[in-house]
Amino acid sequence: MSRPVQFNITPKPTDHKGHISMVGMPEGHMGEGFFATKLSEVVGLARKNSIWPLPFATSCCGIEFMATAAAHYDLGRFGSERMAFTPRQCDLMMVMGTISKKMGPVVKQVYLQMAEPRWVMAVGACASSGGIFDTYSVLQGIDQVVPVDVYVPGCPPRPEAILDGLMRIQDLVGQESLRRRNSEHYQKLLDSYGIQ
Amino acid sequence: MSLTNEQIQNRLIEKFGEQVYAFSEPYGMLTFEAPKDLNLKVLQFLFDDETLRFRFLTDLQAVHYPTDKGRELAVVYHLHNLVDNVRIRFKVFTDINTPDVFTATQLYATANWMERETYDFFGVNFVGHPNLKRILNVDEMDYFPMRKEFPLEDQTRIDKDDEMFGRGGSIN
Numbered sequence: 198m199s200r201p202v203q204f205n206i207t208p209k210p211t212d213h214k215g216h217i218s219m220v221g222m223p224e225g226h227m228g229e230g231f232f233a234t235k236l237s238e239v240v241g242l243a244r245k246n247s248i249w250p251l252p253f254a255t256s257c258c259g260i261e262f263m264a265t266a267a268a269h270y271d272l273g274r275f276g277s278e279r280m281a282f283t284p285r286q287c288d289l290m291m292v293m294g295t296i297s298k299k300m301g302p303v304v305k306q307v308y309l310q311m312a313e314p315r316w317v318m319a320v321g322a323c324a325s326s327g328g329i330f331d332t333y334s335v336l337q338g339i340d341q342v343v344p345v346d347v348y349v350p351g352c353p354p355r356p357e358a359i360l361d362g363l364m365r366i367q368d369l370v371g372q373e374s375l376r377r378r379n380s381e382h383y384q385k386l387l388d389s390y391g392i393q
Numbered sequence: 394m395s396l397t398n399e400q401i402q403n404r405l406i407e408k409f410g411e412q413v414y415a416f417s418e419p420y421g422m423l424t425f426e427a428p429k430d431l432n433l434k435v436l437q438f439l440f441d442d443e444t445l446r447f448r449f450l451t452d453l454q455a456v457h458y459p460t461d462k463g464r465e466l467a468v469v470y471h472l473h474n475l476v477d478n479v480r481i482r483f484k485v486f487t488d489i490n491t492p493d494v495f496t497a498t499q500l501y502a503t504a505n506w507m508e509r510e511t512y513d514f515f516g517v518n519f520v521g522h523p524n525l526k527r528i529l530n531v532d533e534m535d536y537f538p539m540r541k542e543f544p545l546e547d548q549t550r551i552d553k554d555d556e557m558f559g560r561g562g563s564i565n
Contacts, residue, residue, distance in 0.1 A: 331547055
């Protein structure tokens with residue numbers, strides 16, 4: 198006896214009221230037929246809801262990230278479902294896992310290949326501080342080679358924690374001044390890492 | 394009749410006499426030593442001899458014994474006779490100030506990788522190795538991390554309380 202097929206035969210009534218979340222409007226002045234706000238608000242709004250992550254996954258945190266990107270936790274809800282493994286198109290480098298000292302230059306190379314503006318998230322104890330691997334062969338935190346914006350604690354962090362980290366990144370991206378990347382302060386930061 | 398440890402030992406003593414010594418059988422595996430200048434001769438004999446036929450180098454590594462003056466570094470060869478399925482362990486000891494041991498790459502091609510690794514971690518200088526440079530650690534590393542005078546922990550880390558985390562222990 199064949200299994201009765203129930204899907205896609207009887208049309209379901211659509212029920213999307215209250216189920217589609219929209220991004221709130223930025224602060225501004227509104228009147229009849231116009232809306233005025235700051236350019237940086239609009240740019241930030243667009244950027245923060247379409248972050249393209251570059252997963253740099255080396256160990257167990259990478260497995261948690263796969264769960265984060267899959268259907269149950271769904272990174273796509275934050276507009277970040279477009280993962281890419283080419284750094285040149287990406288905005289956010291997510292370093293997940295132990296980075297050995299020999300891998301350090303590779304992380305830096307990937308960071309250098311990303312175009313500005315770029316953000317970095319260190320996921321898990323190893324990427325943030327070396328974690329339990331307090332040993333001669335492991336880099337004691339990726340902030341020794343690249344500047345890091347958000348650290349996610351955990352060993353490994355739950356997918357909720359990674360999502361929280363992504364939301365913190367979104368806050369940073371949304372509020373960033375358009376001049377920040379040209380500022381002296383930012384240049385000094387890059388110089389301290391020996392970048393350009 | 395398969396090859397027994399006794400037969401191997403007798404064959405070696407027959408050939409090298411007093412030059413092979415310290416025979417023991419920890420967990421049934423024949424283990425012996427030779428002077429480091431003779432390591433290639435012994436390995437070649439173990440390889441060529443028609444009854445011994447140890448033609449597979451399973452593993453090669455070093456051990457550091459910091460208190461054993463004059464013979465601090467042991468280079469250990471693990472050999473396998475694939476025909477009779479017998480394994481033996483062969484050690485040579487060297488002074489840490491002149492850690493020169495002849496390379497086994499001419500005899501076993503697999504020694505190439507393992508000798509580089511042993512050099513990388515213990516600083517054993519394998520004389521005659523075609524490409525003796527670091528293989529697993531970063532090229533910039535300026536010490537041999539598995540020697541016991543060097544602490545295991547990363548010295549660039551400053552956020553840990555040494556008393557709480559047991560860092561910086563001594564070798565004794």
